[in-house]
Amino acid sequence: MKIPRPLAAAAALLVSAATLRAQAPPPSTQSPAPQPPLTQQQGEEMLRELRAIRMLLERLTTPRPSSPPQPEVGRVTNLKGYALGRPDAPLTMVEFTDLQCPFCRQFILTSFEDIRKNWIDTGKLRYISRDFPIPDLHAHAMSAARAARCAGEQGKFWEMRLGLLRNANVLSPEFIQKAAGDLKLDSKTFSACAASNRYDAEIQAETEEGTRLGIAGTPTFVIGRSTATVVEGPILVGALPYAQFDAKLRALLEK
Numbered sequence: 001m002k003i004p005r006p007l008a009a010a011a012a013l014l015v016s017a018a019t020l021r022a023q024a025p026p027p028s029t030q031s032p033a034p035q036p037p038l039t040q041q042q043g044e045e046m047l048r049e050l051r052a053i054r055m056l057l058e059r060l061t062t063p064r065p066s067s068p069p070q071p072e073v074g075r076v077t078n079l080k081g082y083a084l085g086r087p088d089a090p091l092t093m094v095e096f097t098d099l100q101c102p103f104c105r106q107f108i109l110t111s112f113e114d115i116r117k118n119w120i121d122t123g124k125l126r127y128i129s130r131d132f133p134i135p136d137l138h139a140h141a142m143s144a145a146r147a148a149r150c151a152g153e154q155g156k157f158w159e160m161r162l163g164l165l166r167n168a169n170v171l172s173p174e175f176i177q178k179a180a181g182d183l184k185l186d187s188k189t190f191s192a193c194a195a196s197n198r199y200d201a202e203i204q205a206e207t208e209e210g211t212r213l214g215i216a217g218t219p220t221f222v223i224g225r226s227t228a229t230v231v232e233g234p235i236l237v238g239a240l241p242y243a244q245f246d247a248k249l250r251a252l253l254e255k
Helices: 005-023 040-061 102-109 111-120 141-152 157-166 173-182 187-194 200-212 242-254
Strands: 073-076 091-097 125-131 220-225 231-237
Touching: 073 220, 091 242, 102 111, 102 157, 111 125, 111 242, 125 200, 141 157, 141 173, 141 187, 141 200, 157 173, 173 187, 220 242, 231 242
Parallel strands: 091 125
Antiparallel strands: 073 231, 091 220, 220 231
């Protein structure tokens, strides 16, 4: 709740008085010497300080506008690129992922393997992962997104992407380079690609589509009936238990 102006001003005066008292010399047994009157400049400086304190109090106590609610249905129009599963699978899941996100790592370490075994490998689900790096939170997310695509040039996109996600808690430039070595990638070719910005426009386009959908965090999923160019359906947010994904997929498949 916002503090009324009189109350804020009173609080400011109290703060100022307390500061002045704290700075005053200790009391003396002798009669205090007369204090010179405040000059006009000193009075104006005190008023400016009081106004600044009042503005700070008002800013700290004014509620910020709440974020808009997460949409319940999304429509993804960019289905190009890498995908797991049969292209003619009846259902498609699109995941928006930050490769350094701890919740994306949790999803990969828990629910993803059951989704892969029971839905992707059985031909019922096409799985598409879209980049949604959040550099303000995860300093290596963009580098990891580039690295996965560079590994894709040598036929190791999913191996690199899933390997980085499983180790999101230790992600670093050194780890990314080690992962490339473990996958037997050509080191010179991979390093040159990873140091470039050749895939930045694609990554940015995927991030912008996620933003248009109202996505604010990762992982976020859009699940729907498969078509060649569009997936439209319910949005699920977070590293949910497998049972929740399974129930949603079954309900969509029955439709």
